[in-house]
Amino acid sequence: MCGIVAYLGPKNGVPVVLDGLRKLEYRGYDSAGIAILNQGRIAIHRSVGKLFSLEEKIREQQLDGSPVIGHTRWATHGRPTEANAHPHKHEGVVVVHNGIIENYLELRRELQDYGHVFSSETDTEVLSHLIVRALAAGADFAAAVSQALLRVRGTYALAVLYEKAPEKMIVARQSSPLVLALGGNPGEYFVASDIPALLNWSREVIFLDDGEMAVFTAAGMKIVGLDDGQEQKKEVRRISWDPIMAEKSGYRHFMLKEIFEQPEAVGNTLLGRLNEDRSGVDLSEIGFSPEQWRSFRDIKIVACGTSWHAGLVAKYWLENLARIPAEVDIASEFRYRDPMVGPETLVVGISQSGETADTLAALREARRRGASLLAICNVMESSVARLCDGVLYTHAGPEIGVASTKAFTTQLTALFLLTLELATARRSLSAVQISQQVKALLRLPQAIEKVLERALELELMARRYHQVDDYLYLARGLNFPIALEGALKLKEISYIHAEGYPAGEMKHGPIALIDEAMPVVVLAPPDRHLEKIVGNFQEVAARDGRLLIFSGPDLEIPAEIDKLDHFILEVVGEELNPLLYVVPLQLLAYYTAVLKGTDVDQPRNLAKSVTVE
Numbered sequence: 288m289c290g291i292v293a294y295l296g297p298k299n300g301v302p303v304v305l306d307g308l309r310k311l312e313y314r315g316y317d318s319a320g321i322a323i324l325n326q327g328r329i330a331i332h333r334s335v336g337k338l339f340s341l342e343e344k345i346r347e348q349q350l351d352g353s354p355v356i357g358h359t360r361w362a363t364h365g366r367p368t369e370a371n372a373h374p375h376k377h378e379g380v381v382v383v384h385n386g387i388i389e390n391y392l393e394l395r396r397e398l399q400d401y402g403h404v405f406s407s408e409t410d411t412e413v414l415s416h417l418i419v420r421a422l423a424a425g426a427d428f429a430a431a432v433s434q435a436l437l438r439v440r441g442t443y444a445l446a447v448l449y450e451k452a453p454e455k456m457i458v459a460r461q462s463s464p465l466v467l468a469l470g471g472n473p474g475e476y477f478v479a480s481d482i483p484a485l486l487n488w489s490r491e492v493i494f495l496d497d498g499e500m501a502v503f504t505a506a507g508m509k510i511v512g513l514d515d516g517q518e519q520k521k522e523v524r525r526i527s528w529d530p531i532m533a534e535k536s537g538y539r540h541f542m543l544k545e546i547f548e549q550p551e552a553v554g555n556t557l558l559g560r561l562n563e564d565r566s567g568v569d570l571s572e573i574g575f576s577p578e579q580w581r582s583f584r585d586i587k588i589v590a591c592g593t594s595w596h597a598g599l600v601a602k603y604w605l606e607n608l609a610r611i612p613a614e615v616d617i618a619s620e621f622r623y624r625d626p627m628v629g630p631e632t633l634v635v636g637i638s639q640s641g642e643t644a645d646t647l648a649a650l651r652e653a654r655r656r657g658a659s660l661l662a663i664c665n666v667m668e669s670s671v672a673r674l675c676d677g678v679l680y681t682h683a684g685p686e687i688g689v690a691s692t693k694a695f696t697t698q699l700t701a702l703f704l705l706t707l708e709l710a711t712a713r714r715s716l717s718a719v720q721i722s723q724q725v726k727a728l729l730r731l732p733q734a735i736e737k738v739l740e741r742a743l744e745l746e747l748m749a750r751r752y753h754q755v756d757d758y759l760y761l762a763r764g765l766n767f768p769i770a771l772e773g774a775l776k777l778k779e780i781s782y783i784h785a786e787g788y789p790a791g792e793m794k795h796g797p798i799a800l801i802d803e804a805m806p807v808v809v810l811a812p813p814d815r816h817l818e819k820i821v822g823n824f825q826e827v828a829a830r831d832g833r834l835l836i837f838s839g840p841d842l843e844i845p846a847e848i849d850k851l852d853h854f855i856l857e858v859v860g861e862e863l864n865p866l867l868y869v870v871p872l873q874l875l876a877y878y879t880a881v882l883k884g885t886d887v888d889q890p891r892n893l894a895k896s897v898t899v900e
C-alpha cells in the first residue's frame with residue numbers, strides 16, 4: 288500500500304523524508320515522489336520504480352527546505368507512471384494520499400465541467416483541485432482542505448502543502464493510518480503512514496483518528512474534527528518497538544499482520560464497486576458492457592495454489608447465482624490439456640502476484656484459442672494484469688508473508704462481485720436478491736473482525752495438536768475448497784501433512800486414516816449440507832478421531848461425542864461462509880507453525896511468487 292512521510296521543522300526536511308520513505312519500503316510500491324517548500328515555492332520530484340531512482344534523480348540538486356512531504360505509491364487507480372506518482376500539484380496546492388476515493392470519477396467530472404484539466408489517471412488528483420476551488424471561493428488553507436475532504440467518499444490519509452501558506456503543513460485521515468511524532472526541537476513535527484518511518488527521529492507519537500485533521504506550524508500543532516472543527520485533545524504515546532517489530536506493526540510475523548488486515552482489505556476491495564445506494568455492483572472499471580457479459584456462454588478459471596482454491600469457491604457462486612457453466616483448472620494442467628475454449632468463453636486468471644508462470648501460460652493458451660481474458664490480481668500492471676482484456680484488482684495491499692491470507696479473502700470478495708455483475712447482466716437474480724447479497728457482503732468485515740478477536744481460542748487449539756503428524760480437513764459444497772485451503776495453510780507453514788477432502792468422500796478412502804491420533808477439522812456451517820456433515824463427523828467420532836468442529840451457533844453436537852473442540856462462528860449467509868470460515872483455519876495454521884518453530888513468513892522451499900514452471 289502507499290506510504291506517506293512528512294516533516295515540518297528547523298531541519299532540512301529532504302533527508303528526513305527520504306529516510307522515512309526508505310523505512311516504509313517493506314510495504315511495497317511502484318513509484319515515489321517528494322515535494323519541498325523553499326522560499327515560497329514548492330518543487331516536486333517524482334520517479335517510477337524504487338526510491339533509489341528518485342534519490343538518483345535529485346542527488347546532484349542539493350535540495351533543501353521545510354516543510355517537505357513524500358510518498359511511495361502502490362498503484363490502485365492509474366498505472367505506475369511518473370505522471371501518476373505522488374505528489375500531485377495544482378495551482379500551488381500539493382497533495383500526497385494513501386487510500387481510495389470511491390467517488391473520484393463523479394468529482395472529476397464535476398471539476399472538468401468547471402474547466403479543470405487533469406494531468407494524471409489517479410483518484411488522488413481530485414483532492415488538489417477540490418482544495419484549489421475552495422481557496423478560490425475564499426476559504427483559508429485549513430478550511431479549504433476540510434471542505435474538500437467533506438466532499439470525498441472513501442478512505443484517505445493525506446498531507447497537503449500550499450505555496451501561499453508556506454508556514455503550514457496539513458494532514459488528515461479517514462480509514463487509512465497516519466501517525467504524528469513530536470520532534471526534539473520546538474515546532475518540529477514528523478508524520479508517517481506507519482511507525483517505522485518515525486523511529487529514527489522520535490518515539491513520542493500521536494495516532495490521528497478517523498475524521499481528524501492536524502495543522503502544523505512552527506508555533507505548534509492543532510488537531511481538529513473535520514466535520515465540526517472542534518479542537519481534539521490527544522494522548523502522546525511512547526513507542527518502545529524496535530524497527531523490525533515496527534515494520535510488522537507490532538505483530539510477530541507479517542502473516543499474522545496480514546490475517547488481521549483482512550477486515551480492512553475486504554472492505555477496501557468493495558470500495559468503488561457498489562452502486563450509489565449500495566443495492567448492486569458497479570464493475571464498469573473492467574470495461575465489459577452488459578452485452579459482453581451476456582455474450583459469455585461459459586467460464587473457465589485458471590490459477591494455482593490458494594488462488595485455485597478461490598476459483599473453486601467461485602465455481603459454486605457462478606453456477607448457483609449467475610447460472611453460467613464454470614470450470615476451474617489448475618493452471619499447470621490447463622496449459623497442457625486440450626481445453627474446450629472459444630470466443631464465447633471467459634477465462635478468468637486468479638493470481639495475487641500476477642507473475643505465476645503457469646497461470647500466465649494458461650491465459651496465453653486461452654487467448655490463442657480466442658477466449659476473452661479477465662484477471663483477478665493484487666499487483667497493478669503485473670504480467671497477468673497486462674495480458675488480460677479486463678482486470679478486477681483486489682485491494683489487499685502488499686502481501687509479504689509467503690502463505691496467502693488477505694489476498695485469498697480479497698480474491699473471494701472480487702469473485703463474488705464478479706458473480707453479482709454477471710447475475711445482474713444475465714438477470715439470473717432479481718434486484719432484491721442482488722441487494723440482499725450485497726448487504727451480506729457489507730457485513731463481512733465486521734464478522735471477520737469478531738473471529739479475529741477470538742484468536743486466543745485458535746492458539747489454544749493449536750497447542751493441543753501441534754505435535755501430530757497428520758490432519759484431515761472435511762467440508763461439503765462451496766466450503767470444500769476451504770477445507771483444501773485450511774490444509775494448504777497448515778502444511779505449507781508448519782510442515783505437518785494435511786489433506787482437504789469433500790466430506791462425502793469419507794467412505795471412499797479417508798475413513799481408513801481415522802484414529803485417535805488424527806485431528807479431523809470439520810466445517811459445519813448452517814447450510815443445505817449440515818445434516819450430512821453431522822453424519823460425517825459422527826463417523827469420525829465412532830472411530831476415535833479427534834474432532835475440531837467449526838460451525839454456526841445452532842449446531843447440536845450429540846452428547847456421546849466428547850473428544851472435540853468446537854469453534855462457533857456467526858451466521859453470515861450461506862454463500863459467504865467461505866470468506867468467514869477460512870479465517871480460524873488461517874489462525875490455527877499460524878499458531879501451529881509458531882509452536883513448531885518454523886519460519887512462518889518464509890517457509891522452507893517456498894517462494895512468494897512461482898515465476899518458473
Ligand code: AGP
Pocket residue numbers: 591592593594637638639640641642643646689690691692779894895896897
Ligand atoms: C498460498 O499460500 C501459496 N503461497 C501459493 O499456493 C500461491 O497461492 C500460489 O503460488 C499462487 O500464487 P499467485 O496467487 O501469486 O498466482
